[in-house]
Amino acid sequence: MSNYPEPNLFNISDEQGTSVLNVFNGIYDMYDNLEKVIDIYDYRFPNRFIPIGDDPASNVICLGTKEPYYENIYFWDHEQESENPDDMSNMYFLSSNINEFLDSLYDENE
Numbered sequence: 803m804s805n806y807p808e809p810n811l812f813n814i815s816d817e818q819g820t821s822v823l824n825v826f827n828g829i830y831d832m833y834d835n836l837e838k839v840i841d842i843y844d845y846r847f848p849n850r851f852i853p854i855g856d857d858p859a860s861n862v863i864c865l866g867t868k869e870p871y872y873e874n875i876y877f878w879d880h881e882q883e884s885e886n887p888d889d890m891s892n893m894y895f896l897s898s899n900i901n902e903f904l905d906s907l908y909d910e911n912e
Contacts, residue, residue: 808909809907812906827853827854846883861880862878874895875896
């Protein structure tokens with residue numbers, strides 16, 4: 803499976819519009835290594851999430867790891883980042899789980 807998904811477009815919200823899933827973070831020795839990306843974003847967004855992917859503007863696709871967000875997929879907008887990592891005002895709910903998120907991806911021709 804490629805780390806570069808196709809189709810790769812998804813809707814964030816009516817207000818935020820559409821974004822592009824640039825890459826899924828992987829577990830191999832690669833630039834987008836999940837462990838390295840977790841270290842980069844440690845203390846930048848709520849600790850109930852891990853960064854599983856990003857868009858071309860360095861925003862992050864996050865997977866909830868603890869209740870009440872467990873298995874939910876969120877979009878973290880770095881341009882609205884707060885100094886308080888527990889502030890969720892820049893987190894946008896995308897789907898209830900990874901399969902639902904993957905099913906929501908589409909091509910620009912759709």
